[in-house]
Amino acid sequence: MRRILRRHEVVADEWRLFGEEVSDGDPVIVPLAELRKNPQTWLGRKGRLGVRLTPAESVESLSDLLTKVALVAIEFPNVGDGRGFSYGRLLRDRLHFKGELRAVGGGVKQDKIFLLARCGFESFELPPGEKEDEALAAFRRYDVVYQPAEPFDGIRRQRFFV
Amino acid sequence: MYKYDDLDQAFVNERVAEYRDQTRRFLAGELTEDEFKAVRLRNGLYIQRHAPMLRIAVPYGLLSSRQLRKLAYVARHYDRGVGHFTTRTNLQLNWPKLEQVPDILEHLAAVQMHSIQTSGNCIRNVTADHMAGIARDEVDDPRPYCEIIRQWSTHHPEFTYLPRKFKICVTGSPEDRAASETHDIGLHLKRDATGQIGFEVFVGGGLGRTPILAKSIREFLPLPDLLGYLEAILRVYNRQGRRDNIHKARIKILVKAVGVERFRELVETEWQAARDFAPRLEASEVDRMRAHFTPHPYETLQNVDAVAGREPEFQAWYRYNTREHKISGYRAVFISLKRHGENPGDITSDQMDAVADLADRVSFGEIRVSHNQNLLFGDVRQDDLFRVWQELRALGLATPNIGTLTDMIACPGLDFCSLANAGTLNVAKQIQQRFDDLDYLYDLGDIEIKMSGCMNACGHHHVGHIGILGVDKHGEEWYQITLGGSVNGFSALGEVIGPSVPLSEVASTVERIVEVYRAERQDGERFIDMVRRVGIKPFKERAYATHSAAA
Numbered sequence: 001m002r003r004i005l006r007r008h009e010v011v012a013d014e015w016r017l018f019g020e021e022v023s024d025g026d027p028v029i030v031p032l033a034e035l036r037k038n039p040q041t042w043l044g045r046k047g048r049l050g051v052r053l054t055p056a057e058s059v060e061s062l063s064d065l066l067t068k069v070a071l072v073a074i075e076f077p078n079v080g081d082g083r084g085f086s087y088g089r090l091l092r093d094r095l096h097f098k099g100e101l102r103a104v105g106g107g108v109k110q111d112k113i114f115l116l117a118r119c120g121f122e123s124f125e126l127p128p129g130e131k132e133d134e135a136l137a138a139f140r141r142y143d144v145v146y147q148p149a150e151p152f153d154g155i156r157r158q159r160f161f162v
Numbered sequence: 163m164y165k166y167d168d169l170d171q172a173f174v175n176e177r178v179a180e181y182r183d184q185t186r187r188f189l190a191g192e193l194t195e196d197e198f199k200a201v202r203l204r205n206g207l208y209i210q211r212h213a214p215m216l217r218i219a220v221p222y223g224l225l226s227s228r229q230l231r232k233l234a235y236v237a238r239h240y241d242r243g244v245g246h247f248t249t250r251t252n253l254q255l256n257w258p259k260l261e262q263v264p265d266i267l268e269h270l271a272a273v274q275m276h277s278i279q280t281s282g283n284c285i286r287n288v289t290a291d292h293m294a295g296i297a298r299d300e301v302d303d304p305r306p307y308c309e310i311i312r313q314w315s316t317h318h319p320e321f322t323y324l325p326r327k328f329k330i331c332v333t334g335s336p337e338d339r340a341a342s343e344t345h346d347i348g349l350h351l352k353r354d355a356t357g358q359i360g361f362e363v364f365v366g367g368g369l370g371r372t373p374i375l376a377k378s379i380r381e382f383l384p385l386p387d388l389l390g391y392l393e394a395i396l397r398v399y400n401r402q403g404r405r406d407n408i409h410k411a412r413i414k415i416l417v418k419a420v421g422v423e424r425f426r427e428l429v430e431t432e433w434q435a436a437r438d439f440a441p442r443l444e445a446s447e448v449d450r451m452r453a454h455f456t457p458h459p460y461e462t463l464q465n466v467d468a469v470a471g472r473e474p475e476f477q478a479w480y481r482y483n484t485r486e487h488k489i490s491g492y493r494a495v496f497i498s499l500k501r502h503g504e505n506p507g508d509i510t511s512d513q514m515d516a517v518a519d520l521a522d523r524v525s526f527g528e529i530r531v532s533h534n535q536n537l538l539f540g541d542v543r544q545d546d547l548f549r550v551w552q553e554l555r556a557l558g559l560a561t562p563n564i565g566t567l568t569d570m571i572a573c574p575g576l577d578f579c580s581l582a583n584a585g586t587l588n589v590a591k592q593i594q595q596r597f598d599d600l601d602y603l604y605d606l607g608d609i610e611i612k613m614s615g616c617m618n619a620c621g622h623h624h625v626g627h628i629g630i631l632g633v634d635k636h637g638e639e640w641y642q643i644t645l646g647g648s649v650n651g652f653s654a655l656g657e658v659i660g661p662s663v664p665l666s667e668v669a670s671t672v673e674r675i676v677e678v679y680r681a682e683r684q685d686g687e688r689f690i691d692m693v694r695r696v697g698i699k700p701f702k703e704r705a706y707a708t709h710s711a712a713a
Contacts, residue, residue: 079200080283082323086400089320093439111184111201118319131192141180142317144172148441149319157169160314160389160441 003132004102005113005124008139008153010132013125015050015071029073032057035065043068052104055083059090066091071100074121076107088119092150110135114142118149163224163528164309164454166274173316174271177278181205182264189261204284204322206277207263210580216255216263217280218270222290222308222332223251223531227518230529232273234514240266245514247499247507249341249571249622250329251289251531252280256578278316283324283411285315285396289331291340292532295455296540298488301351302359304332306451307388310443314389321396325403326411328396329368332361341533341649343367343375344625346413347395352382360384365395365425366417369619374414375653379426385448387433390440394433398425458526458541463491468547478600479551479562484542491544495525497537497554498561498569502594505587506572507535509559516557524550535571536564567609567676568594571622575615575632576639582615584632584639589613589668596669606676609689612647625649627690628672629656641668645675645701646693659698660706674705 002013016022018030028042029050035042042049050071051062062072072091074084084103091097102123103116110130117139126135143156166174181201188198206217218233225233233253237245240262241255248254258266270276280287288308295303311330315321321328331345342348348364361383367376383391399413402420417425433440469477485494497517499507509517517537521529524546525539532538537559542550554560563569570593573579575586590613597603612626616633623629629644641663644656663671678701679689693701 079196080323081405082283082321083401083405085320085323086397089439094435109197109200111180111197112323115317115319115322134187142173142176144169144176145319146169146173146313146316147318148439157172159169160443160447162439162441 002125005126005132005135006100007122008136010136018052027070029071032062050100050102053087055081055087059087059095062091063095066095066097066099069099071102072097073102073104073125076103076105076112078105078107079109081107085115085119088116088121089149092120110138113138118145118147118152120150163226164221164305164451170274170313171271174274174276174278177205177276177317178264178267178271181267185261185264200282203282204279205263205267206280207260208281210256210578212578213257214260214263215578216258216266216277217248218253218255218275218277219280219287220251220253220531221312222288222294222305223292223533224305225529225531226273227521227527227529229273229275230514230518230521232269232275234511234518236266236269237514238511243511244508245511246505246574247509247531247535247537249533249535249573249620250287251533252287254574256574281327283326283328284322285318285324285328285330288312288315289329289340289345289533291333291335292530292538293339293485293494294334295457296487296489296492296494297335297337298486299336300334300488301336301353302334303452303455304334304351305455306448307349307351307385308332309451309454310388310448311392314392314441320393321400324396324400325405326408326413328399328413330392338650338653341622341625343653344369344622344649345376347392348376354382354384358384361388363391363395365429366414366422368412368414369622369624370412371409371617372412372415372418373619373624373655374418375655376414377417377422379422379429386443386445388443390437390442391429391433393440394429394436397436398428398432402428457489460489460492460541461543463543463545465490466544468493468544472548475562476548476551478604479555479560480547482562482566482604483560483564484547487541489541492541493544493547495539495542495547495550496532496564497539497559498564499536499559500563500569501558501561502568502598503591504558505574506570506590509537513557513559516553517559520550520553534569536569562600563603565608565610566603567606567611567672568597568603569610571610571612571626573614573620579615581618582632583634584615584641585665586613586615586621586630586632588665589630589632589641592669593672596673606679607688609676610648611672622649623647624655625653626656627693628675630668633662635662639665641665643668643671643675645698646690648690652694657698659702671705675701678704
């Protein structure tokens with residue numbers, strides 16, 4: 001079973017991915033394009049549904065789905081593509097998404113986890129080569145921040161407020 | 163000046179610890195070159211032609227004497243005893259060792275300094291006017307707002323992985339001494355009809371391959387909305403800026419592509435939607451920041467005639483290297499880093515130490531860095547000027563050439579930078595030698611030469627009265643010359659006046675250009691004004707006549 005970081009823990013991932021073997025009732029994460037192509041199939045089945053967004057897809061296009069999905073996975077395809085940071089904040093602050101927000105893809109490096117968590121991400125699928133213990137330690141790298149953002153355990157002090 | 167509180171100090175300490183760990187992981191082979199690149203750049207470390215280069219932030223160009231002494235120490239112990247001040251008022255070290263950088267950063271953190279976000283695709287060191295707080299024409303001191311922006315942009319959760327670098331500049335005077343229109347965002351301090359402070363917001367400036375001057379998108383942004391509105395601009399850019407081509411990734415390309423009207427709509431729409439979760443700038447926070455920049459305890463003095471009866475050398479220095487101060491009895495003093503024969507912007511550790519000591523004695527222990535790559539003492543008593551001149555002269559820092567042709571801006575060029583196509587330092591020396599006669603220099607008046615070793619334009623050549631751009635021509639260093647660029651009050655990009663010239667011809671070409679000016683100028687007309695009046699044609703015809711005949 002795939003292991004992921006969720007909040008401050010390494011856990012087994014109960015979610016299946018589109019393309020993997022999926023039993024009835026399994027929670028499954030489906031790419032947005034696939035979900036749009038076969039909405040009946042995915043929205044009608046038993047089990048929780050998650051949707052996966054690429055950086056080129058608009059986060060606003062999810063708005064009709066947000067009450068129907070339990071998880072949104074945002075793709076970070078490489079080290080430099082930072083569009084997903086804005087998507088995280090928009091999902092939380094503007095679209096009021098309360099479900100699980102997950103960062104996936106080759107760009108989910110331990111050096112970004114602290115910032116991602118502050119943009120509202122709570123789970124992280126680490127790419128091969130990333131060490132789980134180091135990634136966990138990354139949550140604790142800073143206990144002071146300047147900007148208002150997602151509430152975060154362990155932040156001792158911040159400067160600017162909403 | 164701003165003093166760190168426990169939050170600021172804890173943050174830089176945590177950042178040093180993080181970078182120490184990242185360096186360890188890289189050296190242990192746990193981080194790939196690409197992965198390490200993303201983190202080292204965000205900590206100011208480039209890998210250059212000969213060695214790494216570390217760019218240390220000097221936020222809005224303000225240093226305490228203690229900080230300057232630390233820079234001297236770091237340059238002496240971890241480099242070759244020389245530092246280079248840049249057009250963004252940072253200090254570059256050209257020979258640090260990669261594995262020692264965490265130690266350097268620890269030294270810097272001990273004096274409330276860092277190299278965070280001096281490089282990489284993130285919000286860079288914020289800049290201001292070098293006359294901030296002492297200029298008579300100032301609406302308000304820009305530095306408290308710069309400090310607010312520095313803190314807000316530091317390790318920003320949403321905007322640390324942008325499509326490209328992002329530069330913000332704040333000016334407080336009608337006269338733009340900070341080249342604000344060449345920035346991604348230029349903020350001009352203003353007061354509305356009721357006297358409230360706010361900003362006119364300019365977006366989309368930048369030099370490089372596609373030089374563009376910033377356009378105004380908001381005539382008056384009230385101060386409490388500052389951070390929220392900046393976030394709206396950055397969110398539009400982070401989402402819509404191009405990421406497929408590094409040369410088209412700056413915000414200027416986005417503004418150009420959609421048009422400034424449409425860009426303004428995008429930002430206003432985002433800002434209206436984001437207001438509820440945008441950071442607000444509380445009056446108490448602004449007051450706290452302003453309290454760090456209260457005026458020095460000036461004495462009540464009369465203006466004096468500092469030059470009467472003094473030698474002509476001192477009079478020339480007074481005229482060219484000092485500036486009016488808003489408090490009577492004081493002047494601002496330029497410390498010229500443009501000594502003939504030295505690289506523009508370079509200063510040795512010994513000079514840094516001596517300047518720091520002098521600052522303690524005559525200028526409230528503070529030193530400023532200008533975007534023209536010089537230093538300043540902001541607040542010198544007029545009756546101290548003569549001894550300040552004597553001391554600076556003994557240090558080789560009193561070349562009376564500020565604002566003249568030899569007060570050139572130059573990037574480090576091919577000698578250090580791995581991006582450069584051509585050298586700049588040789589050319590600078592050539593020009594300095596050619597124009598070594600001060601009387602001739604003074605007769606030419608204000609002429610700004612700006613020089614870059616490649617089209618990335620770190621030397622701002624597009625906005626030089628005379629711009630010099632190094633190009634590679636079949637493996638040889640050649641130079642393209644532009645005329646008529648400017649950023650101060652009448653912003654314009656220079657026009658190319660003809661084919662590029664070889665290294666050996668640059669100084670002579672510049673000389674022929676200024677000879678055209680000497681022959682054709684009207685009474686009291688500055689070089690740039692004449693170029694605007696007559697255009698580039700006469701320069702083109704006569705500056706190139708000899709060269710073309712020879713070629």
